Amino acid sequence: MIAAVAFDLDDTLAESKTPISTTMADLLVRLGRLVPVCIISGGRFEQFRDQVVRLLPPADPALESLHLMPTCGTRYYRHTAGEWRQIYADDLTPEEKRDAIEAIEAAAKGLGMWEPDEIVTGDRIEDRGSQITFSALGQRAEVARKKTWDPDGAKRQVLREEVQRALPALEVRAGGSTSIDITRKGIDKAYGVRHFAAAIDVDLGSILFVGDRLDPGGNDAPVIELGVQTHAVRDCRETESLLPRLISALQNGSGGAWPGDGHGMCGHDGGKHPGR
Numbered sequence: 230m231i232a233a234v235a236f237d238l239d240d241t242l243a244e245s246k247t248p249i250s251t252t253m254a255d256l257l258v259r260l261g262r263l264v265p266v267c268i269i270s271g272g273r274f275e276q277f278r279d280q281v282v283r284l285l286p287p288a289d290p291a292l293e294s295l296h297l298m299p300t301c302g303t304r305y306y307r308h309t310a311g312e313w314r315q316i317y318a319d320d321l322t323p324e325e326k327r328d329a330i331e332a333i334e335a336a337a338k339g340l341g342m343w344e345p346d347e348i349v350t351g352d353r354i355e356d357r358g359s360q361i362t363f364s365a366l367g368q369r370a371e372v373a374r375k376k377t378w379d380p381d382g383a384k385r386q387v388l389r390e391e392v393q394r395a396l397p398a399l400e401v402r403a404g405g406s407t408s409i410d411i412t413r414k415g416i417d418k419a420y421g422v423r424h425f426a427a428a429i430d431v432d433l434g435s436i437l438f439v440g441d442r443l444d445p446g447g448n449d450a451p452v453i454e455l456g457v458q459t460h461a462v463r464d465c466r467e468t469e470s471l472l473p474r475l476i477s478a479l480q481n482g483s484g485g486a487w488p489g490d491g492h493g494m495c496g497h498d499g500g501k502h503p504g505r
């Protein structure tokens with residue numbers, strides 16, 4: 230059976246960094262009337278606000294069924310008493326943040342990746358609370374410029390390894406096209422889905438997770454080991470066509486027979502181009 234549904238955000242509910250469609254907003258509200266719905270992403274709450282919350286009806290009771298988990302669930306928001314409230318924030322300590330910032334600055338300077346101020350747009354280092362993010366060309370650099378900085382990922386790989394050596398207690402990952410993310414160990418989509426299951430008190434096996442990167446190495450793949458049910462989608466259009474079927478299956482009480490992908494399977498699209 231399906232007792233709750235969790236979604237990745239970028240390329241699952243919306244195109245990367247863009248708002249969900251009005252159709253998707255309507256489908257999420259309809260789904261929320263039937264089961265708890267979680268949206269989980271590495272982005273910050275501000276991104277959720279711009280991409281999702283602004284598109285939802287401001288006062289629908291179904292909003293209380295929505296569980297928003299920015300930064301992979303290290304922050305958790307619910308809609309209660311008419312507004313979105315942060316339920317918890319599992320942030321890095323000031324010492325962890327200081328160590329992370331010092332390590333990234335030393336490594337980037339040592340490796341010649343601390344680019345001159347003239348070509349950096351926005352902050353190089355961003356404190357996202359639970360995550361420190363280094364962007365070699367700055368947070369606001371143009372996408373086209375970012376793509377030419379490290380097209381094969383080799384620079385990020387060297388930088389990541391160097392920073393990881395300096396921070397054995399934390400986790401260092403290559404992020405976007407010019408960025409390195411530092412978090413506590415074990416912060417990924419699985420971390421957020423575990424918190425969602427605990428918050429609504431359901432078994433992990435009765436949660437359906439929908440994401441575009443359930444392929445090996447994809448940023449949704451960590452949820453597979455939790456034993457949740459999974460459904461891989463290629464993009465948000467595929468999710469838009471999936472949801473009406475899921476909603477009617479749940480309305481008919483046949484959610485238990487939902488074909489999905491089965492436990493731990495990635496479905497038809499499991500081998501999608503991993504470079505995306």
Ligand SMILES: [Mg+2]
Nearest residue numbers: 237239240441
């Ligand atoms: Mg995605």
